[in-house]
Amino acid sequence: MTPARRTAAACYFGAGISTLSAVASxxxxxxLALWxxxxxxxxxxxxxxxxxxxxxxxxxxxRLTHAAASDTALLNPDQRSAA
Structure with missing residues (x-):
């Protein structure tokens, strides 16, 4: 799980808890529910x-991976002569 997904999941969990506390209040x-x-x-x-x-x-x-692959294909003379 990426850090962004982990942060989003924690925020969703916190929002659920906060909503439940609003309903209880x-x-x-x-x-009191407004808070x-x-x-x-x-x-x-x-x-x-x-x-x-x-x-x-x-x-x-x-995008960077694709650019690196295309640069490798352009700069590697062994691959160009084989094609």
Whole structure:
């Protein structure tokens, strides 16, 4: 599991716990639920941000791997003469 996925999973778990605490706090006073929902919203935003960063990192790695393979094919004279 990549660090971005691990961060996103932890944020999703925290958002679930925060939502459950918001629902439980509705028994005492509705205004108390706002803190739990605000925390859940922040954690969901953080999870989406981590997932996006992980996807951008994987896409960059794929582009760099492809560029390195094409450079190797262009610069290696043994492969060009064999083809």
């Amino acid at each position: 509705l028994a005492w006073h509705p205004w 739990g929902l605000a925390g859940a919203a922040f954690l969901l935003w953080a999870a989406a941000s981590a997932r996006g960063a992980g996807q951008r990192r994987r896409a960059r790695h794929h």
